[in-house]
Amino acid sequence: MNQFSFEYPWVLAFVIVFWLCGRYCPARTMAIYFPHVRSLLSLRAHKSRLLEILKWVGILGLLLALASPVLTNEYKDLKKKGRDIMLIIDSSDSMRQRGFDPADPYKSKFDVVKEVVSDFIDKRKNDRIGLINFASVAFVASPLTFEKEFLKKIVAMQQLGIAGKRTAINDALLQSYNILSKSDAKSKVAILLTDGIDNMSRISTDEILKLISQSDVKLYTIGIGSYRDFDGPYLQALAKAGHGKFYAASNKGALAKIYADIDKLETSKIKSKKIVKHEYLYIYPLFVAILALLFFVYLRTAKGVE
Structure with a gap:
């Protein structure tokens, strides 16, 4: 100025x-x-x-x-120390279930998840964020990017069924860890969200747990719906191996609080230096x-x- x-x-x-x-x-x-x-x-x-x-x-x-x-x-010289974050979202057939949002019971779980995830993306100003969509197969919907508006559009475009109907949690994690392993960021985070039980992955549980435990990526796992819908102990084991935390959400409000909690735990550091000419x-x-x-x-x- x-x-x-x-x-x-x-x-x-x-x-x-x-x-x-x-x-x-x-x-x-x-x-x-x-x-x-x-x-x-x-x-x-x-x-x-x-x-x-x-x-x-x-x-x-x-x-x-x-x-x-x-x-x-x-002017200010900002030194941003953001994180690389991979969002891993379940789009299997069970995500069609309605009633997850008490305010709008006609919305599917998947629609609610997209809204909450978009809000989370808005808050991460200094991070690169990518998106993995998985069901029977896992695919990269968006690579790591700083372009938040672009990423939110990608999230909004995601549809149920485009990756199949079943659940391949381990394969989705493998995809995410492969991407984050190539990142030079000092802090790397993966956030897995699912409402199902792995029944389609080609990589075994032992192999994925070993990969996670040896990686420097912090893993948060979120199970949504009732405890009968997802495998809580398995998601907890994944989070423990990834030095992260396991969460369970029974409705939209609880899910929003979980992402807010992760947002606080993974705060990006910004150092500013004031320069006057x-x-x-x-x-x-x-x-x-x-x-x-x-x-x-x-x-x-x-x-x-x-």
Whole structure:
């Protein structure tokens, strides 16, 4: 943000002193040294307001230069330490179930999840976020990106059935960990959401637990619906291996609180450094003042103007 100011604004008050002197303190040097100079000059001198203008331009220019005008440009250098986050969302056939949102019982679980996830994306200003959609197969709906509006559009475009009807939790985790393993971010997070039990993965439970435990990715697992819908102990084991936390949500409000809790646990750090740049502008009024005074002296002496 640009801001104009004077370093020594009190100097401008001297304009009053000059004005008072010019009005009430007439110069007497001419009378002392050249008592008849006015009559001698009157033959070729003519009255002119130009000298008065030049004099005051010179005076004002000098005062402005002495007041030291400064243009200040202030900005912040932000050092963002965001996280890389993979959102893993179940789109199997069981996500068609309605009644998960008491305020709108006609919405499916999947529709509610998309709303809550979009809100979570909005809050993660400094993170790269990607999206895995899984059911019978797992696919990358969006790579890691800073473009939050683009990602929210991708989330809104997700549909039930495009990845099949069954549930492949382990395969989805494998996809996510493969992506995050290539990330150079210092902090990596995976958030798995499902309402089912793995019945389609090609990778075994032992293999995925070993992969998770050896990775530097923190894993949060969320089971939605009733405890009969998902395998709570398994999701808890996954979260424990991933040094994260297991959550269960029975409705939209509980799910929103879970994502809010994860948002607080995984706060991104921002360090800001204030940088101020000063541009001194005294040279411009000083240049104008010198020119005005030079013309003043020239007209006064060479042309006989007064």
